[in-house]
Amino acid sequence: MSASKVYFTDLRTSFNENLPQKLERLIKTAGIGQIDFTNKYVAIKIHFGEPGNLAYLRPNYAAVVVKVIKELGGKPFLTDCNTLYVGGRKNALDHLDTAYVNGFSPFSTGCHVIIADGLKGTDEELVPVEGGTYVKEAKIGRAIMDADVFITLSHFKGHESTGFGGALKNIGMGCGSRAGKMEMHSAGKPYVKQELCVGCGRCVKICAHDAPHIVDRKSSIDQNKCVGCGRCIGVCPTDAVRAAEDESNDILNCKIAEYSKAVVSGRPQFHISLVIDVSPYCDCHAENDVPIVPDVGMFASFDPVALDQACVDAVNQQPVMPGSHLAEMPQEHHDHFTDSSPATNWKSCLEHAEKIGVGTREYELIKI
Template identity: 80%
Template sequence: MEKSKVYYTTMKASFHENLPQKLKRLIKTAGIGEIDFENKYAAIKMHFGEPGNLAFLRPNYAAVVVDMVKELGGKPFLTDCNTLYVGGRKNALDHLESAYKNGFSPFSTGCHVIIADGLKGTDEELVPIDGEYVKEAKIGRAVMDADVFITLNHFKGHESTGFGGALKNIGMGCGSRAGKMEMHSAGKPFVNQEDCIGCYNCVKICAHDAPVITSGKASIDHDKCVGCGRCIGVCPKDAVCAASDESNDILNKKIAEYSLAVVKDRPHFHISLVIDVSPNCDCHAENDIPIVPDVGMFASFDPVALDRACADAVNRQPIIAGSQLDQMPHVHHDHFIDSAPTTDWKVCLEHAEKIGLGTQEYELIEI
């Protein structure tokens, strides 16, 4: 496979060109105009930021991509799927409120926000993939309804996958609640008995009679449970929890397979901003100081090459004093593995390359 082109520019601005203008020039140069957007629905997948976290991308960057799609005749919308865990984005109403609070409104970005997997995270499309680990990916329906798929990624560290970039934003981010549980878990959900109030919501929502109430507390029969995650969404006390017992290597491989399910058979384009490189995911309700200085903006048609280029760029940066990375032993000569030693980010890219999603070989073109 020949090298993929990855376009790059620094965060240095001038009196003649500010950062939004520079981002527009980057994505135009990278070839976004080669996609036929005319009267096409274009999903712009991004992370709206967990309330309390301030490392997420500003809506100003999203507005640039939205305006570019409109100029090309497309119908853009910003989108993400609900989370598996407890927080401010667990259902579509809370998720929209969180997005609006963090500045993602039609007035600031120029388009609407659609939560792709619906009110309770159950509005999904089953996408055949026949992968090594995933046979049928469960993807938020609005993502799959789009004609064109674009990602706008905040590239940062991650405690389970090494880093979060394009593939994490695509694979994990586009999974419905059941899809996220499939990636995170080798098993089925369980009930924290101390928090359970025996309200029967899980019993009512389950189509397989898996939850059982005994002595006022729920438990889940794993022989009947199919792992759809609906019980997690309806529990008023967040007592139903995902097992999160899959190994990080398999998690990374499942993310790659889910990513392929999302992008195959339609035009796609990817943008990553390597700024505020926090050590952990934007799903945290807080963010630590960055582990390295800001690097720049990257764009490519190949999400695998894009992630590799961003990772290489971060690993060339000096460590910021006082950061989580600065406080860790530097034994791996790799910023992400040194920051989160229980995971290896290369596994996801190697598997993505193996299944034909893209290549790690890239030509970096600076503009």
């Protein structure tokens, strides 16, 4: 496979061009106009930010992408899927509240927000993964699969499980339904944290397989009956039902790559990553720490693998930010993401994604 083109611009501005205008020039120069958007539904996959976290991308950047797509004749919507964990985005109503509070309204961005996997994270489509080693059918939010064109707008940052979070993380993990997220994170089934359980029985009512049972006012889940759909996680009022999260980080990364293939295969795609506010951990945290490196710039490509590789390389060329989490860690690996989260192996995702045909790690960086 020949090298993919990745377009880059730094964050310098002038009286003649601000950052939103520079982002518009970047994505147009990178070729977004080559896609036929005419009367097409366009999913723009983004992270709306967990309440309390301020490192997520400003809605101003989303507004630029929406504007360009509308000019090209498309019908864009901003989208994400519900989370598996406790927080402000575990169902569609809370998720929409979070998106609006963080500024992602139709008035600020120019398009609507659709939570792709529905009210409780169960509205999914089973998508075959050709050549998949770990996943045969990915469970993807239905609205994302209903779209004609798929676009990502990613905040590139560190991650405590995958090493970094970029385009592939935004696609693979982000587009998974609740059951899909569970499949990526866990080799097992959900369990009940007994000290949090109040014995309300909601998990019993929602389960179609008679897996949860209440004994002495505490729920427990029969692992032989459970199919791992995750519905019990969504209805638990005390967040007592949890995913096992017992999968190794390398396999987690490989599953993310395979889920990414399910999402992007067979339709037009385009990817944008902003390497700013490079926090050490995911935007799913209800807080964000000091950036581990200075801001770098904005990147765009038709190839999400090449895009992620280019962003990693750019971050690793930056000095360590004084006073950050990374500055407190031993600099043993000459790799900022490995030094920041030593138990991770970010290369496993890109290597597997390249192996199964999502894209290539070879890229030509074109600066504008």
